[in-house]
Amino acid sequence: MTPDDVVVVGSGPSGAMAAAELVARGLRVTLVDYGDDDPGMRARVPDMPFSQFRRTDPAQRGYLLGDRLEGVPRSGVRVGAQLTPPRQFASRAAEGLLPVRSEDFHPMQSLALGGLGAAWGTACFTYSAEECRRIGLDASALATQYRNVIEEAGISGPEVDPNQGYWWEGAPECQPPLELDTNSASILAAYQRDAPRWLRRGFALGRIPLAINSRPHRGREANPYFDTDFYGDVRRSAYRPRYTIERLQRESNFRYVPGCLALAFREDPHGVELDCLRGGERAVFRARRLVLCAGAFNTARLALASLALDDRVTTLLASAYTYFPTLNLRMLGRPAADRRHSMAQLTALFGALTQPERTCSLQLYSYRSLLLFKLIKEMPLAPWAGLLMSRAIVDALAIFGVFFPDENGPTKTLRLGASTTSAAPDVHIAYARPPAQQAIQAELEAGLRKCFWRLGCVPLGRVDPGLAGSIHYAGTIPQSNPVNPRFHTLADGRLGGSERVFVGDNSSWNWLPCKGPTFTAMAGARLVAGHVTASLGERQ
Amino acid sequence: MLQHLKPTEAAIEKLALAETDLSQQARFRPLRWGFLGNLFLIVLAAGTGFVHALLAALWRRAFVPYRHDP
Numbered sequence: 001m002t003p004d005d006v007v008v009v010g011s012g013p014s015g016a017m018a019a020a021e022l023v024a025r026g027l028r029v030t031l032v033d034y035g036d037d038d039p040g041m042r043a044r045v046p047d048m049p050f051s052q053f054r055r056t057d058p059a060q061r062g063y064l065l066g067d068r069l070e071g072v073p074r075s076g077v078r079v080g081a082q083l084t085p086p087r088q089f090a091s092r093a094a095e096g097l098l099p100v101r102s103e104d105f106h107p108m109q110s111l112a113l114g115g116l117g118a119a120w121g122t123a124c125f126t127y128s129a130e131e132c133r134r135i136g137l138d139a140s141a142l143a144t145q146y147r148n149v150i151e152e153a154g155i156s157g158p159e160v161d162p163n164q165g166y167w168w169e170g171a172p173e174c175q176p177p178l179e180l181d182t183n184s185a186s187i188l189a190a191y192q193r194d195a196p197r198w199l200r201r202g203f204a205l206g207r208i209p210l211a212i213n214s215r216p217h218r219g220r221e222a223n224p225y226f227d228t229d230f231y232g233d234v235r236r237s238a239y240r241p242r243y244t245i246e247r248l249q250r251e252s253n254f255r256y257v258p259g260c261l262a263l264a265f266r267e268d269p270h271g272v273e274l275d276c277l278r279g280g281e282r283a284v285f286r287a288r289r290l291v292l293c294a295g296a297f298n299t300a301r302l303a304l305a306s307l308a309l310d311d312r313v314t315t316l317l318a319s320a321y322t323y324f325p326t327l328n329l330r331m332l333g334r335p336a337a338d339r340r341h342s343m344a345q346l347t348a349l350f351g352a353l354t355q356p357e358r359t360c361s362l363q364l365y366s367y368r369s370l371l372l373f374k375l376i377k378e379m380p381l382a383p384w385a386g387l388l389m390s391r392a393i394v395d396a397l398a399i400f401g402v403f404f405p406d407e408n409g410p411t412k413t414l415r416l417g418a419s420t421t422s423a424a425p426d427v428h429i430a431y432a433r434p435p436a437q438q439a440i441q442a443e444l445e446a447g448l449r450k451c452f453w454r455l456g457c458v459p460l461g462r463v464d465p466g467l468a469g470s471i472h473y474a475g476t477i478p479q480s481n482p483v484n485p486r487f488h489t490l491a492d493g494r495l496g497g498s499e500r501v502f503v504g505d506n507s508s509w510n511w512l513p514c515k516g517p518t519f520t521a522m523a524g525a526r527l528v529a530g531h532v533t534a535s536l537g538e539r540q
Numbered sequence: 541m542l543q544h545l546k547p548t549e550a551a552i553e554k555l556a557l558a559e560t561d562l563s564q565q566a567r568f569r570p571l572r573w574g575f576l577g578n579l580f581l582i583v584l585a586a587g588t589g590f591v592h593a594l595l596a597a598l599w600r601r602a603f604v605p606y607r608h609d610p
Contacts, residue, residue: 071556381547
């Protein structure tokens with residue numbers, strides 16, 4: 001059997017997009033993946049509105065709480081606690097097979113079909129030229145690939161909005177915006193009555209672009225506003241990377257190989273060999289090029305285990321994340337419509353809007369389809385009172401999730417250790433944000449609290465899900481590595497010290513903006529795929 | 541301190557089971573009594589619920605023996 005042109009590791013948003021670009025360019029591609037999935041659980045979620053099956057389906061406990069009540073959180077707020085039982089496969093296999101040792105940094109990793117994209121919140125942001133410069137991305141080349149990702153994934157854009165330029169460079173290929181729910185519509189209306197003054201305060205609020213269909217696209221249906229998006233992939237309206245993998249499997253130059261845990265690679269003058277564990281046995285894949293899209297931590301794990309390095313250590317990036325449950329006074333005692341999608345309704349940027357390192361981004365969720373007990377769990381009240389309180393505030397609850405940018409440095413390190421509990425080696429993470437970075441975050445949060453009050457949203461608390469709580473990770477093999485300069489990526493995505501291995505995901509980023517990275521990581525993966533093709537000589 | 545006032549795991553599990561039981565759905569429906577009505581409910585629940593939770597936590601600390609699971 002002749003070797004493939006390219007082997008791609010990982011089926012997450014970056015892996016799926018890199019493979020799509022390579023296949024479109026006529027290369028023979030094998031995508032190697034662990035590919036955990038749970039279609040049975042997903043299929044149990046009824047195709048009807050959340051409010052309807054709550055009233056009628058006696059089997060709802062199975063998919064709302066899980067057959068072993070795995071959807072009932074046992075401890076305090078932690079990374080991944082928000083995953084509902086039909087989504088828990090996204091991190092299930094990785095917990096055992098990709099060990100991370102750390103005192104206080106516990107990231108969510110994935111070995112699922114679709115990677116963390118299987119549970120992605122679908123928020124999409126384009127990055128400005130300044131943000132691209134800091135990351136190390138070519139802004140003009142990225143613009144073309146943004147359009148390709150929009151075509152592949154289907155994005156419902158914000159309507160014409162004076163603020164959208166802060167987070168979205170409009171593209172005509174976008175679908176019309178999704179409908180807003182009652183709660184968010186009232187907040188947006190209040191904001192728009194005095195938008196210029198808000199902008200002077202450094203607060204830009206508007207509709208959020210989402211990778212959810214507002215009209216049919218590529219065989220996937222429009223979102224029916226059932227408010228079940230946290231549970232199932234309702235009518236495939238929200239984009240998941242597995243849809244791209246399914247499409248590619250119909251192409252003759254693509255092969256998907258699930259069940260593989262990638263461990264290391266070796267390069268020789270003719271190609272690259274990837275070592276995997278498959279069904280308890282060693283499997284080897286050979287290709288002319290290798291593209292690593294295994295997620296920030298696992299891509300670094302693979303590269304650190306494979307390269308000849310004096311010191312197997314690197315840096316990392318992780319957005320700080322907190323969320324503020326607030327009470328939207330305009331909605332208190334008023335009914336909120338059941339017709340809605342479950343994902344973020346609005347987005348905002350706050351801070352020095354022209355200085356991305358001093359800006360945070362917000363996503364606004366209204367709390368309906370996550371069950372009340374999850375709210376009561378966080379209240380320092382007797383359960384009966386928590387229930388009464390929850391019933392009184394649920395229509396008016398507006399939750400602002402806040403993300404902050406991150407920069408790498410010597411206090412943020414990832415070190416490769418020995419294999420202890422898995423065939424994959426342990427990684428040891430020490431992560432601390434310097435005082436200056438913490439001060440900027442505290443200052444922004446104080447300003448945000450004032451904004452919430454002015455918007456008529458009373459802050460009820462502040463929740464910090466931990467150092468890794470954002471699930472926005474990157475920068476483990478940056479172009480400029482302050483911790484291990486020899487361990488780096490080149491501008492075209494090639495792994496430093498390598499001829500045939502490329503980094504396709506956002507492991508190569510030098511900096512992490514506050515705006516969600518997934519959409520840009522997908523476009524970046526397609527850019528790297530273009531460089532991979534160029535390195536082989538154009539085939540078409 | 542506030543952490544100790546939050547419902548126990550057993551209480552949360554009981555609530556979760558009740559919330560997904562068709563026969564108990566009415567207990568979990570949103571309450572819509574208008575702005576002042578809901579504000580009154582919130583103040584009532586926060587005040588009495590906090591005192592109840594505080595007394596329950598003190599009771600547990602004083603009278604419920606520590607169990608060591610081997």
